[in-house]
């Protein structure tokens with residue numbers, strides 16, 4: 001039997017196109033592989049994958065395990081878990097990292113339970129411990145008030161999921177060389193108890209959030225559901241997306257995919273406008289990567305001002321209409 005060795009990431013694709021999380025995972029894992037001196041492999045499941053596998057090499061993988069099969073064109077938790085389990089038991093990687101995406105959050109717990117190993121979900125940082133070579137898995141704990149670093153000394157593989165957008169993607173280098181290994185798995189691996197009836201796409205507004213360059217975020221300071229039209233109008237004029245804090249989502253003003261923070265999405269837009277947001281640590285966990293933050297809050301002592309590049313002290317219901325009027329005027333002049 002092989003020794004547990006090597007750093008693996010589980011890449012993700014949709015219709016043959018790699019998702020951004022694949023490159024974020026490669027960037028993180030490349031650093032781990034270089035530090036530990038172990039090879040970096042990516043696993044990719046899907047159908048018609050050769051080009052995507054090559055891209056994974058250009059972005060940092062030393063080798064790619066390609067599992068190319070028509071039954072893998074859509075995410076089926078049973079089939080994906082069977083395939084990954086078979087592959088991991090055969091190749092025995094020391095470290096297995098996936099995105100804390102819907103796919104990663106579904107797949108990795110199934111696998112960890114089957115392999116009787118640990119799993120640290122939603123990590124914001126990964127490192128290799130000097131001396132032991134163990135994977136250090138860091139994530140917020142106790143409601144985001146402390147950062148906990150977790151190790152898996154006695155079981156293998158060491159498994160973690162990583163928050164999307166918590167790390168910049170690896171750059172593309174077409175001069176990189178690597179190996180694509182076409183994996184053949186048993187017929188049993190492709191058996192499933194699921195029947196996929198169809199797909200429904202989520203609204204454009206929600207789909208855009210993680211990729212948006214501009215985000216206008218609604219906080220409880222909006223006071224009324226009806227004031228949301230101000231946020232939507234401001235986002236529209238700036239060509240941005242709408243996000244919200246947890247109370248705004250819990251009150252049903254916005255759907256859950258719009259939630260930004262510890263228990264929602266992590267975003268890193270160029271411009272983030274926080275409207276009536278207090279700046280609780282759990283919210284900041286999701287937007288700290290924003291490049292320029294504007295905060296509008298009527299309380300000059302609000303925490304959000306500590307992370308803002310520009311702070312406006314005032315009532316959102318007065319400030320936002322003025323911004324909207326100004327932007328409309330500007331557009332007219334153009």
Ligand SMILES: Cc1cc2nc3c(=O)[nH]c(=O)nc-3n(C[C@H](O)[C@H](O)[C@H](O)COP(=O)(O)OP(=O)(O)OC[C@H]3O[C@@H](n4cnc5c(N)ncnc54)[C@H](O)[C@@H]3O)c2cc1C
Nearest residue numbers: 219220221245246261262263264276277278282298315316
């Ligand atoms: C385990 C855990 C996970 C969590 N996950 C998340 C998460 O993912 N995302 C998240 O957002 N929160 C999360 N929270 C909740 C978080 O702690 C805060 O309660 C939440 O972020 C506060 O939302 P808010 O800023 O909209 O509301 P508030 O804290 O109520 O703040 C409203 C702000 O609006 C200001 N304001 C009021 N009226 C006006 C006005 N007319 N004009 C201008 N300003 C005004 C007030 O001064 C205040 O600062 C989590 C909490 C826990 C314990």
